[in-house]
Amino acid sequence: METMISLERALDIVYEQVKPLGTEKVHLAQSYGRVLAKDIEAAIDMPPFDRSPLDGYAYCAQASDPAPLTLAIVSEIPAGTWSERELKLGECARIFTGAPIPQGANCVVRQEDTEPLGDRVQINQPVRPRANVVYRGEETKKGDIVLSKGELLSPAGVGLLASLGVEEVEVYQSPKVGILSTGSELREVGDSLTPGKIYNSNTYTLQGLLMEAGCKVKVAPFVADDLDETVAALKALEDMDFVVTTGGASVGDYDLIRDALEGVGCKLLFWKVNFKPGTPVAVGIKGDTLYFSLSGNPAAAVVNFELLVRPALRKLKGRKLPERTFPVYMDGDFGKSGKQRRFIRARAVFRNGEIWADPSFAQGSSVLRSMKGSHLLIDVPGGHGPVQKGERLQGRWISSWEED
Template structure:
């Protein structure tokens, strides 16, 4: 039975990126760049004014209260057709090209303008308030590297460089299969001993949240024929995730049927709690994740084992969530021997994060998953964690990192 780190390494070693497609710039948001992007021209493409004001010769403006003749006006989008002569200035707007002869711009608030002249109130430094051609990006520079997540600022840069279509890694298509005679689809009639197939919706939402394309295939009932039919459908996707049916009961058929369908099991069970009966297999290039049926176990194993793999398949370089230190506010006990993911509520203390149990840690208690801001990773070799002790926490609730309005 692999440790958590061993299991995650095995998974990441066996998955590879999806294909590449070209999408419009706005549709690339959140996607991952598949090729390096280089600049076809300088940014900015020409020397231009950073301020509304006056283009001048700095050498003419070394004494306070310098009076210059205004000989022209250049708005943004215009072309500089005349030069700044000695003793003269040209009125200029932000973004307008610097006219020949000028080597500085004086902001309008640092001047006093008359009908056809302007008084420069303070000495001027050469090159002030000018954005020079290529000072941001030079022709041929690598603007973005393959593997970069596309953000609004990346879109701004690429649009400025005339990019209309962007090569990105294809969204991973993830089939989701639930198993069990007790399951009823949302909206169906619920009889005694039956429950709604909530895991499928939770897993689909988690896939969609990170940019994948979830496909809810359906419920494999507790017989061989149903499992064969549903799992064969699921194997048509890039990735297959199953929920429940991987323990040792006589109706837990998932691993057996997957083996019949040609899947190679790479591990079954992981040395963690919750989520021990998690399995991982490959059929050709298709990864197969078989997760526990308990809702919390399903969500945690997705977060810790499946999500990094899906991110890698969609081209991300950074796929493992960073850990933060948090100080326990209460004593925590657990059985030694397994890495334990403790659902914790977090708050900010004066010296960093404070963590406390979010409530009942049983794997069927979804409420404490909702109330959890993160997962504290309690090492396998310890049983007692004292109040005041620091632990590593994987933050789940990204809103927690934001400041209150």
């Protein structure tokens, strides 16, 4: 087991153990938030015919057309219909948004630029050939790769597939993740607090983060700082892809999670990662199941999750693993300095095309409120000294703010 390793080394170890899950076919309506397991190739042109993007009149424009121009209305083409009549010079068709361009027409003039004259229309501002026509295949051509393996299916992506007539998609299976919070100080929400007790918030925070990440979540009842109880709770989660625990990860007499992991046959891969908050994080493996032991301090547990669990989930789900960091400018000071690398929670401020980070929240490892409204984790190198306003550092998105 390695100890006190860098975040980069910890991620390398985790990635070595994670293999993407199997795949399954699902109906398009059930594909939101899933990850594509294969490229999607367009089976048709989109649009499948030349169409009008607006309400107006279709006709054959000529460079020599006078202004105004008067044309005979010989047909009407609503969306969803098809006109077999070919237009001749001097003729036009009343056309509506989404309707197919009739034969003989090469443009559409806006209704606002015309005046009706019974069975004729006066075009006050004639348009040029090809104006206001969306041509067949302009958006997508048959055979184009429209979505790639490893992409998250957003609502827009699902809508794109629907427009191409795709009914089923092959996606990676959703991860099954178990949650276990430990600590004799914990009480369940709804119970009354007694002296020395606190409510169990970590389970609810982690459950939300995992659900947001598209996981199937199994929540084990929290346990006290008791080795036998912790081992029994972990055994009930052995059918999960990942298990995430909080509490009991440090060095105190009641920090039992590493002993409990070994008690269920788990091999510890590392313990302690060289950053704050959340240094005493541990990761182990048993069979194909990875176990993440996070800090019991609420804010530190979220930082642990964002830096280690979420990247592992991306690979497990078949996602691409993009570069996660980008430059940010500090919009406030952070007075602490220390030997260890530190991740500051901050709100993103967009100014003149740049990302600025406002760290004006309490930054203690137990201050969960600091995560609310935070969009960024700012990477402050070890030994850096106090952070100054205007300083340029590296940042990474938190949770759903991450680029997909």
